[in-house]
Amino acid sequence: MSAESVKPVSRQERKQRTRQALLDAALAQLADRPFAVLSLREVTKQADIVPTAFYRHFTSMDELGLVLLAEAMDVLRRMLDAARESGTNLDDVAHTVVTTLHEFTRRHEAHFRFLSRERHGGTGAVPQAARTELRLFAGELAIDLARFDCLRAWRNEDLRMLADLIVTMLLATALELIETVPHNPESDERVLATAEKRLKLIALGAAHWR
Structure with a gap:
């Protein structure tokens, strides 16, 4: 398949993928702990995004x-x-x-x-x-x-x-x-x-x- 035929990923699709990555990262971190002790930094680190980007997807x-x-x-x-x-x-x-x-x-x-x-x-x-x-x-x-x-x-x-x-x-x-x-x-x-x-x-x- 040529590079020209690959459909580019839209901004909305990228945003949805990042949002899902955050949810998946949180679930993975919650395997052995309650939600109350889960930190934003842990979630964003596992999702491979900077902490400030979290707020583009969730208010808290x-x-x-x-x-x-x-x-x-x-x-x-x-x-x-x-x-x-x-x-x-x-x-x-x-x-x-x-x-x-x-x-x-x-x-x-x-x-x-x-x-x-x-x-x-x-x-x-x-x-x-x-x-x-x-x-x-x-x-x-x-x-x-x-x-x-x-x-x-x-x-x-x-x-x-x-x-x-x-x-x-x-x-x-x-x-x-x-x-x-x-x-x-x-x-x-x-x-x-x-x-x-x-x-x-x-x-x-x-x-x-x-």
């Missing part, structure tokens, strides 16, 4: 963190969308949810690690937003749970309690998958089998709740 580190949080919540919601297609048979739903969780966790490990850590991360803007977003997500899940025959008569607050329990279990399973060493089909299968049993136990308890 908190804004960068909130964008990462939005990405993580988008992953969760796409996972929920996939699970919705499995109908209302509890065994089928439990299997689909766990299988989908495995697929999304392996594809988005850094986002799940970030979300799991930040929900317990203290009083900063990002941890507070993480808890708020997870409450909203649990509310969406509660609406879905009301589709099941055994849950139709439940009060909204009880559905929310059940949804919170399920979300906590799913995030714990995602973190267990990430932290299990080595990553291999056998270890993954053990984690997933336990997760499916937990979901079925939750469902069984819910079916007999009074």
Whole structure:
């Protein structure tokens, strides 16, 4: 291919690539620490840009963190969308949810690690937003749970309690998958089998709740 035929990269494309490089660098740095201790200099150094250039893309580190949080919540919601297609048979739903969780966790490990850590991360803007977003997500899940025959008569607050329990279990399973060493089909299968049993136990308890 000749040099003349190579399409030049636009300014907007370069800006988007740099923005994504900053997000990727932040996620990489967050593999072993909470967002609160992450510095702008560390992020820009890994992204290979000067620190002052950061502000062309984000007004603050908190804004960068909130964008990462939005990405993580988008992953969760796409996972929920996939699970919705499995109908209302509890065994089928439990299997689909766990299988989908495995697929999304392996594809988005850094986002799940970030979300799991930040929900317990203290009083900063990002941890507070993480808890708020997870409450909203649990509310969406509660609406879905009301589709099941055994849950139709439940009060909204009880559905929310059940949804919170399920979300906590799913995030714990995602973190267990990430932290299990080595990553291999056998270890993954053990984690997933336990997760499916937990979901079925939750469902069984819910079916007999009074």
